[in-house]
Amino acid sequence: MAIRIIGTGSYAPEKILTNADLEKMVETSDEWITTRTGIKQRHIAADGVATSDLAVQAARNAMEMAKITPDQINFISVATVTGDKAFPSTACFVQKKIEANNAVCYDVVAACSGLLYSLEIAVAMLRSYKKYKYALVIGAEKLSSIVDWQDRSTCVLFGDGASAVILERDDSLPDSEDCLVASELGAAGIYSELLYLPAGGSAMPASHETVEQRQHYIKMTGQELFKLAVNGMVGACRTTMKESGVKSEDVTWVVPHQANMRIIGAVAQRLTIPEERVFVNIDKYGNTSAASIGICLDELCRSGKIKRGDYILLTAFGGGLTWGAMLLRW
Ligand SMILES: CC(C)(COP(=O)(O)OP(=O)(O)OC[C@H]1O[C@@H](n2cnc3c(N)ncnc32)[C@H](O)[C@@H]1OP(=O)(O)O)[C@@H](O)C(=O)NCCC(=O)NCCS
Structure with a gap:
């Protein structure tokens, strides 16, 4: 049995905030941000758009690559520190929006390491239980909702976006094929x-x-x-x-x-x-x-x-x- 990555997807909201834009908001400069961080721009989600909305776009891209339908997904894991609400989980909102009605749903909170934590858990679940075949593992954030736009030491660093990985448990493959x-x-x-x-x-x-x-x-x-x-x-x-x-x-x-x-x-x-x-x-x-x-x-x-x-x-x-x-x- 082997676990394989069969699809990836990502999404960034349309609106772009450049370093020049930030120069008008706080006392900073394109030169400072570029030399200290390498960042030139970041994407910012519109008001009313939640983390699950970003996640859904990435998930759809990944499902398309993997050639699977939402009803085939056995569990959804969303790594995030900017969940839609304190509860229920953002994974449940994603499930509702993509109609992955057969999925178990949970969130993982490990900040920027979230996708790695989430992948490790997902691989362990797929290895442990034959009943799980397809996992939708998402990392999604609307960091602009928790950034202090008056604090130049942090507001220049963060952006919004989402990514998704589809894992498959394939019982026909040898263990050596595991990803x-x-x-x-x-x-x-x-x-x-x-x-x-x-x-x-x-x-x-x-x-x-x-x-x-x-x-x-x-x-x-x-x-x-x-x-x-x-x-x-x-x-x-x-x-x-x-x-x-x-x-x-x-x-x-x-x-x-x-x-x-x-x-x-x-x-x-x-x-x-x-x-x-x-x-x-x-x-x-x-x-x-x-x-x-x-x-x-x-x-x-x-x-x-x-x-x-x-x-x-x-x-x-x-x-x-x-x-x-x-x-x-x-
Ligand atoms: C945040 C970071 C870029 C700051 O770079 P730094 O070289 O450590 O800069 P400092 O914090 O020492 O600040 C140097 C000076 O720049 C100033 N400064 C801070 N942010 C600034 C900004 N956006 N524009 C202009 N000046 C700024 C500081 O006030 C300080 O001024 P002072 O010397 O007059 O006090 C850097 O520490 C970093 O990237 N750390 C890791 C953060 C991170 O990755 N967090 C996420 C982890 S997942």
């Missing part, structure tokens, strides 16, 4: 306040004070995160390569979470992977958290840059703190 070669996930709750949303949960329910104090927006300690991000991703990547015996020169593409060009560069350098094998699209989307790796994967797939048998190394880092790496054989 997941090795994975390594990690978390360190002691650093939870380096990147978080203070209010709106049970620890600090919404009140007039929390709104006045702007506690419903992303708070971030950038510099400390930067170092931990590099160490976390490099460590996880090294573990997957060591476990599998796959060397850095065997990896066709590294697909890092798109948070900061300098973080991506530092990770590639420490893994001794040349930049032409590191996939980057941060300039177009900014940091789309759980959506970012799947958007990269979909762009790689649709541009014909991946062929069967290629080793693809995904790696991510995010709030939690959480991190991970996943070595795929395409």
Whole structure:
């Protein structure tokens, strides 16, 4: 039995916010944003559009590639920190909108590492239960809804978007055909306040004070995160390569979470992977958290840059703190 990726999809809302636009909103410059982060623009969802709406578009693209219908999907996993509502799960809203009426639905909260966490869980479910054949794994965010547009240290970084992956359990294939070669996930709750949303949960329910104090927006300690991000991703990547015996020169593409060009560069350098094998699209989307790796994967797939048998190394880092790496054989 083997688990295979049979479809990918992605979606970014039409509206684009450029660095020049941000120059008019906060005290910043295209030069500062570009040199410090590599971001030139980000996509922003319209008012009234929810994370599940972005997710649905990506899911439809992925189902089309996989040539499956919504009723064939056995479970939907949505990785997000910007769910439509505190509950029910955003996966349930996606299910309703695409009419995947036979699916079990749940969300995964692991911030920017969300898609990796979600893929690991989905693969484990498919391996464990013969009753599950098709999984719809989504990473989707409307980060613009929790960005403080008065805070220049964070508002320049984030964007909205969604991505989806369809996994299939194929009982006719040998185990050696499995797409997941090795994975390594990690978390360190002691650093939870380096990147978080203070209010709106049970620890600090919404009140007039929390709104006045702007506690419903992303708070971030950038510099400390930067170092931990590099160490976390490099460590996880090294573990997957060591476990599998796959060397850095065997990896066709590294697909890092798109948070900061300098973080991506530092990770590639420490893994001794040349930049032409590191996939980057941060300039177009900014940091789309759980959506970012799947958007990269979909762009790689649709541009014909991946062929069967290629080793693809995904790696991510995010709030939690959480991190991970996943070595795929395409
Ligand atoms: C956020 C980040 C780009 C900031 O870059 P940095 O080089 O660390 O910059 P600093 O925070 O030291 O700020 C340097 C100066 O730029 C200023 N600055 C911050 N944001 C700015 C902006 N958008 N425009 C202009 N100046 C800005 C700061 O106020 C500071 O000014 P000061 O020296 O007068 O105090 C960087 O720390 C980073 O990317 N960290 C990781 C964040 C991340 O990836 N989070 C998501 C994880 S999934």
